Amino acid sequence: MTTTLQVKLRGIFLADDLPEILTNPVGDIFSKIFSGIGNFFLYFIGLLTNPICNLFSTIASAISNFFSTIVSGVCNFFQYLIGLFINPICHLFSVVANFFSTVISGVSNFFSTVASDVSNFFSTIISGVSNFFSTVVSSVTNFIPYLIGLFKQALETLTDPVMNFFSTIVSSVTNFFEYLKNIFPTVVSTVSNFFSTAVSSVTNFFPYLMGWFNKEIEDLKNIFPTVVSTVSSFFQSVIDWFNQEFPPATRDEQIRCLIIDAIPYLIVAAVLIACICCWSFVLSTGGLFLNGFFIVVKCIYQGICYILSGCFIAVKCIFQGFRGILVACFNGLRSFFFFIFPCLRTTAVVMMKAPGQPFKLISRVAFESNPAGYFLSLRGLPNNFVG
Secondary structure, eight states: OOOHHHHHHHHHHSOTTHHHHOOSHHHHHHHHHHHHHHHHHHHHHHHHHHHHHHHHHHHHHHHHHHHHHHHHHHHHHHHHHHHHHHHHHHHHHHHHHHHHHHHHHHHHHHHHHHHHHHHHHHHHHHHHHHHHHHHHHHHHHHHHHHHHHHHHHHHHHHHHHHHHHHHHHHHHHHHHHHHHHHHHHHHHHHHHHHHHHHHHHHHHHHHHHHHHHHHHHHHHHHHHHHHHHHHHHHHHHHHHHHHHHSOTTTHHHHHHHHHHHHHHHHHHHHHHHHHHHHHHHHHHHHHHHHHHHHHHHHHHHHHHHHHHHHHHHHHHHHHHHHHHHHHHHHHHHHHHHHHHOGGGOOOOOOEEEOTTOTTOEEEHHHHHHOHHHHHHHHHTOOOOOOO
């Protein structure tokens, strides 16, 4: 029994293309060695894996038989239980089905009788309607030939004017096309003359342009030697002036003297440049220092403002807390005294303007409770109004 592991090992140790790669005698020796090692490993692996495979197959078959027996027993048990419940239900359903079949057969017989009566009624109606429509159709068929005759007479009456109208239109169109046919050669000749004139103008322009360009090039050719001679004479005059001012015999000594005389001026220029650079550096450094100092002062000022605002908020909160405590104590004492001495309580009275008496206020509750007494008192009559 060859297992998958044996096949993989055979593929590793006994490759099919190994003899093709190892074609020399050394290759043959190595191929024989590897084939012997591969056969040994295959035999050894077969000895190890065959009993294990047989054991696992036996165990698997035993487990499958065990579980199949359990499953079949469970299925038979549930089938028995379901039969105990299903058989009475099936019998009940059969009785109900027989009852409903009897009821349905009776109802179907009733409805079949009713349907036959209804069909006879509708067949009578349909026959009457069909007779009516047949009469209508026959009348329409007799009327259509008469209508067609009238239509033919109308067409014969209208044919001549229509034909005359269309003949007029056709003649007008033909005359228009004849006009176009006559005018088209004139247009073609005009366009061709225009294009020929344009082409001749363009062809005459290009030779003129080439002549102008050649003339300008000749002018440039004449100017260039003059410019070269002028530049060369300028540089020659400069060289002559330099040789005159600094003769070759004493040129080195004169240049050395000029350098020695120019050293103080160069030193002064270097000092000025250094002062300018240092001054810019001093200005930039001072600006940065002042900016940093301003930022520090600003931060200190903002910190002091935050501290003062925090202190003010804390004092305000403390004051509001003490005020709330004092208000609560006052309200408590007031409630306590009102509870101990009820006579100290006062009831707020809602006042209103007295009707008929300007600049006078009376109690709204008294007026609403006895308005008739108020108006009696206003007239000077006896009343029981208490304002």
